[in-house]
Every structure is written in structure tokens, then in C-alpha cells.
Amino acid sequence: MSALKKTVLDAAEAVRDIPDGAVLAIGGFGLCGIPENCIAALVERGVKSLTCISNNAGVDDFGIGLMLQKRLVKKMISSYVGENKLFESLVLSGELQVELTPQGTLAEKLRAGGAGIPAFYTPTGVGTLVAEGKDVREFDGRQYVLELALKADYSLVKAWKGDEMGNLVFRKTSRNFNPVVATAGRITIAEVEELVPVGSIDPDHVHVPGIYVKRIFQGKDYQKRIEKRTVRAG
Numbered sequence: 001m002s003a004l005k006k007t008v009l010d011a012a013e014a015v016r017d018i019p020d021g022a023v024l025a026i027g028g029f030g031l032c033g034i035p036e037n038c039i040a041a042l043v044e045r046g047v048k049s050l051t052c053i054s055n056n057a058g059v060d061d062f063g064i065g066l067m068l069q070k071r072l073v074k075k076m077i078s079s080y081v082g083e084n085k086l087f088e089s090l091v092l093s094g095e096l097q098v099e100l101t102p103q104g105t106l107a108e109k110l111r112a113g114g115a116g117i118p119a120f121y122t123p124t125g126v127g128t129l130v131a132e133g134k135d136v137r138e139f140d141g142r143q144y145v146l147e148l149a150l151k152a153d154y155s156l157v158k159a160w161k162g163d164e165m166g167n168l169v170f171r172k173t174s175r176n177f178n179p180v181v182a183t184a185g186r187i188t189i190a191e192v193e194e195l196v197p198v199g200s201i202d203p204d205h206v207h208v209p210g211i212y213v214k215r216i217f218q219g220k221d222y223q224k225r226i227e228k229r230t231v232r233a234g
Helices: 036-045 064-069 085-092 103-115 178-184
Strands: 023-026 050-053 073-078 097-100 119-122 136-139 142-148 152-163 185-196 215-218
Touching: 023 178, 036 064, 036 152, 036 185, 050 064, 064 073, 064 085, 085 097, 103 119, 103 142, 103 178, 152 178, 178 185
Parallel strands: 023 050, 023 152, 050 073, 073 097, 152 185, 185 215
Antiparallel strands: 119 142, 136 142
């Protein structure tokens, strides 16, 4: 494969070399903007003992929840897991490790990992279980806890549009975690709803430049599920 050729046929080819025990950073916010095709391909391959860094753990029958059903995940590093009953039962039974992280801290840990910053101080979590065993220092009269950056062997993201060089554009809520996840992976795999030729995307509209993306493909059959549908009475 040419060093400049990033397009692959489908999800199966994109995740072909992800091994057992890999650390994955997975984009999305709730069920919005999750890499549905890549997750399905991992489930099909049966890759196991994975550590997954993700804002959430999906729901029981969708997203990362499908990986949990097959017992492919040994550890989750997440900020919100309240929509997945299977996740709860696996944690309580000792089958799944969990590292709960405040949401803003999780985003910054990924951003720092992608930027080559090994650690940072934040006031979030000071005086709580989050700070136990960590360095706490005072700056300008306020306590801050040291948090280590997060990096992944592979990052899996889903964008609205991308070109053949890997430049990505996200829409609305899907832009919350996907960009920082894309920068934090040693190998970043992007699935897109629309794959366009190089030059089709206005440079001012690019959210993640192609330098971060190693493989890209056009996804298919997106369900775009709503995590919890709420409607107004009357």
C-alpha cells in the first residue's frame, strides 16, 4: 500500500490487524457519531481482552454494548455508563474493569495524549475518590490534581464527510469526542458517511486534518440510534 493511499474497502479491512489486548479509543457521544461499522467488524472478528476508552459504553444492544455482549472488553475508561444494564452486571460480577473519569477530564486526557503532553493539572476531582493516590498541588490558592494523558493503539472515529487523504468533517453532537479521539491513536481509522475526492472539502471546514488519519472508508447502513428518546407530553 502506498504511504499516501489511506482508503480501504470496508470496516473489515480497516480493523484487520487490531489484535487481542489492544487499547482502543472510540469516538462518539452517547450513540451519536459512533463508528458503527468498525464496532460491528470487531464483533465479527471476535477480538478480545480490549481496553476501550470512550465517553460512554453504549446501550445493551448497540454500540459498545455489542462488544460487551460478546465479552470482548476487559476494561472501560469512560465518563458515563448509565444506559447499559449489562455493563453494570459485568462490573459487579468482576468480569469487567472500569475506570470512571469526569467527562471534561476524559476529553482533556485524550487531547493531551494527541498533543504529546504527558500530564496536566485540573481542579476537577480534588477531594474525591478521583484524586486518591494522585499528586495534588496548589496554584493561585486552589488545589489541582495531576491527571495522566491517554493514548491508544487504535482510534476509531465516525465522521459525516471525509476525503481520500483523511481530512474529516463532523456534524453537531458527533464533534464532541471524535476529534480528540482521532488525535490520540497511534493508528486512527475513520469511517465516513460520504467519502469525497481530495480538494472537495474547504480547508476552513476541516475539523481533523488528514495527518492524523491512517485509514478511511465509506460506511454503510447507519442506524443512528437515539440513546434515550424523550418527548414532551401533550
